[in-house]
Amino acid sequence: MLRDTFIDKIKNYLLERDLHPYIPLKKDFQVEFLAQGEYNINFIVDDSIHRYVFRVNTGSQLELANQIKYEFDALKSLEHSGVTPKAFYIDDTKEYFDYGILMMEYLEGRPLAYHKDLKKAAEIFSRIHSIDTKEISHGFIIEEKICTDRVEEGRRWLKDYLKSPMVDIKLKNFFEKFLDWAEQNKDREKYFIENKWHVINNTEVNSHNFIIGKKQSYLIDWEKPVISDPCQDLAQFLAPTTTLWKADYRIDSDEKEMFFQSYAEGFHGKDNHIRERVHLYTPYLYLRALSWCAHAWLEYQNPHKEIRNMDTFQKIKQYLDIDFMKNLLKDYMFLSQ
Template sequence: MSLAQVLEARIKTYVLNNDVNIILNKNRLIVSFLAQGEYNINFTIEDGTNKYVFRVNTGSQINVDNQIEYEFNALKTLEVSKVTPKVYYVDSSKSQLEYGILIMEYLEGEPLIYQKDLMKASKVFAKIHSLDLKNMDTSKFIVESNICGDRILEGKNLLKDYLTSPIINKKNKKFFKEFLYWAEDNKDRDKYFNENKCHVINNTEVNSSNFIIGKKESFLIDWEKPVISDPSQDLTQFLAETTTLWKGNYILSKDEKKAFYKEYKDNLTISIPDIEERVHLYTPYLYLRALSWCAYAYLEYQKPGKDIKNMDTYVRIKQYLDIDFMERLLKEYW
């Protein structure tokens, strides 16, 4: 029996025996599995009228002491944007379910489709990036001031075993060694971001499945590891080929990107100068993070007894690590 199946029955007992700050007819309570990620398992809890998301946290990608509280505080701060889920309840005690617990708004809608929802996503980013951080309590957020240097540290850590593994071909090892060398040699572009500082709240996981496109409004969900940093962090990841191909199997054209930027700037209520230039400067460092993660994940899949949980993911990882794919991806920048 999977962890999700075990939790399903225990969640009902938890809700029945705790004041969870939501409206539910507990006599008609239904708990259903919704979705599972690497570090969270999501369920819906409903009574036929009201419906919520019950999120169970099983780990942290950002090594914070209290992952579920970090996410709860971020979502509370972001509520004023009206394009993120409302949160109602958090329990980080782990006294009853052994995991951090978060209850939030259930949002109706569909995942983003790049071909038709690009402008809606642009407006969501503009609303979040327009939040006035000077008049908000952001003391509990991680702040990233050296986004290029931080990506180098991530890349080195992720590539540590890959670069010495006997099962990895010489061409790929050479590529990543040269990529790291180039990244180190050009990391002074962090000076540009610090001299032209513009900090906003970034989600850091802006793939198509983390958008909910509703009939009237669209939302960005899954705020597991937000940071305060340059807006190029989220925009670069959202527009990058490694993101649009991953689940959307799509590559944005220059005209689509141009239209995205125009819509974004038209909907901002703060000044973010030279956003296209910021994205251009940061893009190769985003690719360093994405490709290094693929290298790390590929090696993990080769371990004896390791099950491939998602064959589509494994196929995409191998595609991204193809030397021709990587060289074409970076041709413009490197």
């Protein structure tokens, strides 16, 4: 596997370079695999005193030429929130590795548990969403037209899927109807333009991207943040497509209300109509989630795909079940038919 080729290479890389201006690291250190996503592989570098995450970027969901620098700069902008990892070192030259790499803080803790950590998640979101975006120098992608952006994103991710002979005609018909509905109803984004509230959104807020610690908890994995309405993160966090992904959990209405109340506490009780914002955006969140699954399913048909997570593939197949998708969208007219 690709990850197995990196351990010795990372050791040699760190021994050859003087990283003391960036991090204290003794020469007697170990490298071990930590975790991998669809577009990155992560390792732990441990010298018995210090622990770091060594992150290898293998692709860009944002189609950026320099994905790793975008992530590094984002982490620097987020650092004073106190609930994101500190980034220490970046190498985007691709001279030693064929990929961009960065080193950041290793955070102790466990993944978020929805049944007991919703208040902690709400606090994390409110602290991140309280950052004044006007004071940030990092060139974040800004999304003003969040419904239009989701439609364009969906069309891009579904382009090859809808043409593939491997895809069932019922699934093609479903996605074509979904895209048409989303296009016809995207004028709901006028609300977000006329009632502008821009924050830094993580855009990948599943339970395993939270680290719940004994004293402090964090949100990690900042490979594709954008500046946009906070409904992006909150709709995704609360959606079944997210809560079922790693935890097989559904957040009920009482839990959702408690979460919104806790979130508003971070803004001195002013919720800025966050419930309405989330409700308006949710079908477009589903378009993003399901069209990404369709795109990923097609990628998994390629035997040469570099990163293959079979647990991920099983979830993708579950989400692309026609009955599952119709049930998600049952409140949106024709989509349940």
